[in-house]
Amino acid sequence: AQSVTQxxxxxxxxxxxxxxxxxxxxxxxxxxxxxxxxxxxxGLQLLLKYTSAATLVKGINGFEAEFxxxxxxxxxxxxxxxxxxxxxxxxAVSAMDSNYQLIWGAGTKLIIKP
Amino acid sequence: xxxxTQTPRNRITKTGKRIMLECSQTKGxxxxxxYRQDPGLGLRLIYYSFDVKDINKGEISDGYSVSRQAQAKFxxxxxSAIPNQTALYFCATSDLGQGGTGELFFGEGSRLTxx
Numbered sequence: 289a290q291s292v293t294q295x296x297x298x299x300x301x302x303x304x305x306x307x308x309x310x311x312x313x314x315x316x317x318x319x320x321x322x323x324x325x326x327x328x329x330x331g332l333q334l335l336l337k338y339t340s341a342a343t344l345v346k347g348i349n350g351f352e353a354e355f356x357x358x359x360x361x362x363x364x365x366x367x368x369x370x371x372x373x374x375x376x377x378x379x380a381v382s383a384m385d386s387n388y389q390l391i392w393g394a395g396t397k398l399i400i401k402p
Numbered sequence: 403x404x405x406x407t408q409t410p411r412n413r414i415t416k417t418g419k420r421i422m423l424e425c426s427q428t429k430g431x432x433x434x435x436x437y438r439q440d441p442g443l444g445l446r447l448i449y450y451s452f453d454v455k456d457i458n459k460g461e462i463s464d465g466y467s468v469s470r471q472a473q474a475k476f477x478x479x480x481x482s483a484i485p486n487q488t489a490l491y492f493c494a495t496s497d498l499g500q501g502g503t504g505e506l507f508f509g510e511g512s513r514l515t516x517x
Contacts, residue, residue: 297442320503331492331510332445339503378444388496388504394444 290315290381294393302401307351307366309396311379314360321362322380322390323353332378338362349373374400405429408493408509416517421480423512425493433498434476435506436460436468439490448491451476483516490514 295310313319321338336347343355349372353364362379379393406427415421425434436448447460449468457468465487467479480487490513494506 320505322505331508332506333508334505337503337505382504388498388502389450390496390504390506392445394442 290319290383290386290391292379292381292391292393294377294379294396296396297394298397298399300399300401301369303371304368307364307369307373307398309364309377309379309398311353311362311364311393312360313362313379313381315381315383317383317385319381319383320388321353321355322382323347323351323362323364324378324380326376326378326395328375335364335377369398369400371400371402374398404510406493406495406507406509408491408512410512411510412513414515414517415483417484419483419516421483421514423478423491423493423514425476425478425509427474427493427495427507429495429497429507430473431495431497431507432473433496434470435494435496436466436476436478437492437494438462439492439511445492448478480514483514485516488514488516 291314293312323335324332325335326332336345338345338355346352351366376395376397378395380390382388382390409424432453435450437445446462451457451470469477490511493509496506
């Protein structure tokens, strides 16, 4: 079985600063990992996903995440925050032994300070 | 047009009323899901369906029922709505064909308010 922990329900950064949203997972088999974003009053859209190819995954809007098996982490980063990045971000994991059902983290709300 | 369409997008109703939320998809995916989102609680799975003849309960199915009318259609019903069912509801689909990862594709959500 899998589980996901997102550290910090709210993260606040200044515009132009580094964005770092933390996600740790547990899985007894090789996982697939996802980051989704939900902008205010919108549905969820995929930011990026890890599918066992490259460990550094690039997504939309300048975000990227690195799969670190030894640390069981898949943290999301962006070098320079924009006001438009204010949203809620969800990390999720799937794997063969759970029939590829997505297991979700609780979400992190990213706040951008001007 | 969106690949996953939910109707209605917004609904206000009264306690005790029957409500149906509908979802249709043009992605050709076999798997369909209904989630509920509440502030601070993330996404919680209500029901899911792997094909037309397969319906499964999720973690919070009490008070809800579903119908998979066709591969492309999956509806969620609240038989007798109560105020704590006020939430944002999402339909999602996934494809477990060759190379499938479980990636979900979401509708835009249905905001339900029960007074």
